[in-house]
Amino acid sequence: MVETDLVRSLLEARIRLTVPIWSIVRESQTVEDIFQEVVLRALKQHDQFTDEGHLMAWSRTTAKNLAVDFLRQRGKSQVMDAGVLDRIWTISDEDAQGLKERQDALRNCLKTVPPRQREMIRLRYGEGLSCAEVATRIGTTLDAIYKRLSRTHSQLRKCVEVALQGETS
Structure with a gap:
């Protein structure tokens, strides 16, 4: 080849x-x-x-x-x-395209999240830290991290849904 x-x-x-x-x-x-x-x-x-x-x-x-x-x-x-x-490993081309659209929407939605929340997301998912490690790194309680992550997940989910609905309209 x-x-x-x-x-x-x-x-x-x-x-x-x-x-x-x-x-x-x-x-x-x-x-x-x-x-x-x-x-x-x-x-x-x-x-x-x-x-x-x-x-x-x-x-x-x-x-x-x-x-x-x-x-x-x-x-x-x-x-x-x-x-x-x-x-x-059996993801179809159609599934892959849908994943790419969701990934692009999520990337754009992350730009709308305040910097402190974005940092928390980066630590948790980008660096793969546990919630307890994120809490220590940020200097807050584990309970506060759980609540912030929950709110951020909800905010990002809504933003992605709106973005994807806009693409299909």
């Missing part, structure tokens, strides 16, 4: 590959690192891929293995049954 076609195919399939990775590792930066590693490994052996289907099958397997390896290196056991893990 030609390198330019390989890169194009992987970039077009980015959402289909990164969403399942995130569901395993739950750390945004690690998702990006794993995706980049898949691309680099694919480029090193580009001549072994017969077609795009072969590349995608190899990429899904490689990404899944890298994600599970990441958990093992962190001393975390696999949090999902193997059957569930396999089903995660």
